[in-house]
Amino acid sequence: MKAIVYHEFGSLSSGEYKEQSGPEIKSGTLKIKVAYAGIIPFDIKVLDKTIPMPHLKFPFIPGAEFSGEVLEVAEDLKGWKRGDVVCGNPKKYGGAFAEEFVVKADEVCKVPKGMAMSLAAACPVSALAAWHGLFDAGKLEANQKVLIVGASGNVGSFAVQFAKQKKAEVYAVGSSRYEFNVLDLGADHYLDYKADDYLKGLPAFDLVLDMVGGKAQDQLIPLLKKGGRIVSLVQEPNEDLVKEYQVQAHLLNSGPNPKELEKILDQVTKGMIKVKGVEEYPLQDAVQAFAAMSDKDKNSKCLLKN
Numbered sequence: 618m619k620a621i622v623y624h625e626f627g628s629l630s631s632g633e634y635k636e637q638s639g640p641e642i643k644s645g646t647l648k649i650k651v652a653y654a655g656i657i658p659f660d661i662k663v664l665d666k667t668i669p670m671p672h673l674k675f676p677f678i679p680g681a682e683f684s685g686e687v688l689e690v691a692e693d694l695k696g697w698k699r700g701d702v703v704c705g706n707p708k709k710y711g712g713a714f715a716e717e718f719v720v721k722a723d724e725v726c727k728v729p730k731g732m733a734m735s736l737a738a739a740c741p742v743s744a745l746a747a748w749h750g751l752f753d754a755g756k757l758e759a760n761q762k763v764l765i766v767g768a769s770g771n772v773g774s775f776a777v778q779f780a781k782q783k784k785a786e787v788y789a790v791g792s793s794r795y796e797f798n799v800l801d802l803g804a805d806h807y808l809d810y811k812a813d814d815y816l817k818g819l820p821a822f823d824l825v826l827d828m829v830g831g832k833a834q835d836q837l838i839p840l841l842k843k844g845g846r847i848v849s850l851v852q853e854p855n856e857d858l859v860k861e862y863q864v865q866a867h868l869l870n871s872g873p874n875p876k877e878l879e880k881i882l883d884q885v886t887k888g889m890i891k892v893k894g895v896e897e898y899p900l901q902d903a904v905q906a907f908a909a910m911s912d913k914d915k916n917s918k919c920l921l922k923n
């Protein structure tokens with residue numbers, strides 16, 4: 618099979634499109650003919666070592682989320698057949714930027730009938746991270762106030778919609794160019810992070826969901842009510858500030874949740890949840906797709922297509 622292959626850590630753009638031996642099916646797994654693989658910031662961070670994965674074995678094929686068709690079913694599995702259309706984000710990272718991918722059956726779900734395979738590949742990581750961040754770690758309830766930082770991104774755009782479905786009051790932080798899009802997704806208030814004093818005069822929040830991090834995260838903790846929660850997708854919140862303001866802090870490490878993903882995909886199919894625009898690149902043009910990911914003028918999700 619063909620895949621995007623790496624022989625050492627470095628830039629995501631250094632991957633080669635080449636022939637590689639296909640993955641072998643094992644007990645409890647499905648062999649998938651990949652239709653689409655989504656590119657996520659994690660792919661970049663693993664290769665450039667921002668996220669340390671010292672035990673990564675080379676040659677390595679990156680890729681976390683996918684959609685595709687079942688080619689082969691392990692003998693010990695029931696309820697699956699060749700031709701089933703599935704998607705997901707397996708727990709063990711890597712392998713989706715390829716023509717074939719072997720996944721654990723209990724980490725993926727069937728794609729609802731009629732849903733485009735491209736949309737199905739664009740959802741798993743971002744939608745589940747938003748869902749886990751708001752509800753598992755964040756314990757968001759109706760009528761609570763939530764500040765979503767990075768609301769114009771892939772995770773943020775799902776988070777805004779899920780929080781509104783929960784009937785929370787949503788304050789979304791992003792850059793001015795996306796204000797219309799995020800308000801269109803249902804956010805009640807939009808704050809431009811490039812404006813002076815954009816965090817002044819805000820109410821106390823029950824939850825802050827931060828997809829951006831950096832030193833600026835320290836300014837978010839004092840915005841919480843006593844006992845409120847900050848859930849960060851990128852870094853451990855500042856321990857001293859967490860103590861000082863008597864809030865709870867979580868660094869989220871999201872993963873597969875096929876049952877929840879199936880419900881989310883069903884809502885996407887019915888138009889109840891919108892997915893940001895996607896851009897498709899043939900697998901062999903992955904390097905162009907990786908360049909598009911870092912193009913600040915683009916705000917769409919990049920997918921690799923077989």
Ligand SMILES: NC(=O)c1ccc[n+]([C@@H]2O[C@H](COP(=O)([O-])OP(=O)(O)OC[C@H]3O[C@@H](n4cnc5c(N)ncnc54)[C@H](OP(=O)(O)O)[C@@H]3O)[C@@H](O)[C@H]2O)c1
Binds near residue numbers: 871
């Ligand atoms: N821990 C986990 O389980 C998990 C899961 C999924 C994702 N993540 C992480 O979450 C982060 C976001 O992922 P994503 O896929 O949503 O990325 P993304 O699509 O690139 O979105 C990031 C968004 O944040 C905006 N932004 C940049 N600086 C900002 C600031 N200071 N304040 C508010 N908004 C700002 C960007 O707008 P501009 O383009 O205008 O700057 C962009 O729209 C990534 O670091 C990713 O690795 C973690």
